[in-house]
Amino acid sequence: MTIESTTPVLEIGGTHVTAALVQQHDDGWTVQDGSLTRLPLDAHASAEVLLGTMARAAHSLGSAHNTRWGVALPGPFDYDHGIGRYQNVGKFETLNGFNVKEDLSARLGPLASTLTFLNDADAFGIGEHALRTPASARLVCITLGTGVGSAFLIDGVPAKTGPGVPPDGCCHLIEFRGQALEDTVSRRAIRRQYMEARGGSEAGSPEQDVHEIAELCRQGDEVAAHVLDSAFTSLGEAIAPYLHCFGAESLIIGGSMAGSWDLVLPAVRDGLTGEEPSLARLPIVRSDRFEEACLIGAAQWVQRQGNS
Template identity: 50%
Template sequence: MIPVLEIGGTHVTAALVDLPGRRVVHRTRSPLDPHGAAGDILEGIRRCAAGLPAPPGARWGVAVPGPFDYVKGIALFAGVGKFEALYGVDVRAALLGGVWRRPGDVVFLNDAHAFLAGEWCGGAARGHRRAVGITLGTGVGSAFLADGLIREDGSGVPPGGRMDLTEVGGRPLEDSVSRRAILVRYGDPAADVRDIADRARAGEERARRVLADALTVLGAALGPRLAAFGATALIVGGSMARSWDLVSPALRGGLASGGWVPDDGELGDGELGDGPDGTQPRGAPAGAARHTRAVVPAGSADDAALIGAARAAATG
């Protein structure tokens, strides 16, 4: 069993992962205050990790959002609205010296990278040679994967693989697509994104339009990159993906306007893979239409990043 941590914007999860079985066998979760003092944030992470029955000396995988120095384990959060008290802090040293069952080593990776790697191992990206993952929560996380490996450069890939560094209309993408941007545009200080989604389902036009506009912008920005990358799947995770009934139509429309037209059928885990490029539906007759552009929600939303972090720990 491989011990892992997933550090999110408002929580931390510690888990033991059975990597061959692609399953999480033990999990603990604790809240984090993203605006708290550095000592309080680190103590919350250590306390959650210490509650995991991991063997002493194990190598841990840790999925954490950027900006972060993943090789050295140094937090570089600045201008992202969370964990800014940790700027310059050696998180690796804090974990190696502060967990009850001390790790033998800690491997850090980007949380969106961990998410897509986990989905490729056994979730919605399984069977796709080239896939892109997007996480929609506090901001926009992204990952580009080819033949099981994360790519941070190449055709269609933004600098460092980070869509949040791209611009739309001369402004950062997250000025249009993020929790902050959606709340500002909606204009009700008492509402959160979940409330806006509920109001959109109830028929409120303003709520529906705010969400649709943000997701259409995201799709239009992604479309040309997916086409250039040769992606056959876009996997969407994060808290906003739980409102898939609202996310999917606007996102798919934006993707089409950006030149990456999704298939009408949304294919999920296990439905691809007979063809030499991994895109022919299993059991399809010769000459059947090929499903080459699937847009799907995460197949294992709560487990994908944990499985991806375990994969990183196992490979070093």
């Protein structure tokens, strides 16, 4: 592969930053073998620590690339100008109002001729579309982790407006039963609901994480089963009208919670069909290449922006 066809990317989440080189071939995209670096990231750290960690991951890729970076990270963020808008969201708040693009460009120097930012859920959706053969013309991708991410794609391009598209394409902005969807379906919401249903945690006992609650459900914990079924069914109910109006041809779900697919799929399906019976025929697929899709999506977006 040539340097020109090799794009450097960063994928930034609430607990990590991943750097990799993505290569474009005549027949598709791949993450270069051996190029991936994943570093832990504390979303509550100072701006200096956050940017320093991002730069350290980026520098691990060396210089054998086209220097046009794709950077996928969660919102709220001014993706056009590279400025953080993290206010009262419980993560990356030290980057609120901070010019990430300017700072990271300075840290990378000649390794970065451009930095193109995009939402991490959009990167996931773009990558999933690129990796699927054949790909759905109207594809909806949902990420379940710290929060609820989403991408509504038309021919591989994220839609931000239009019939069936939630505000800015973001399902976390959907209001469900009088509150934000993430107050019902998110890591913090599920952990809180389980703790409250158990009558509050005992002093000194650790709060269960979602994967632990899922395992308790499999072991017969009726409280865990009720909490998870309620959360994932609610997700299906909340997004059903949007998927129906959008004309979704396929739904792909990724993120850490998708690891509990045996619990996620039936509940989401019940929620969808309970609201919109026609969605009983909608294909629902678990992403088996979540990180790869995010990285490839970021690289493809760089190319698309450069050609636009």
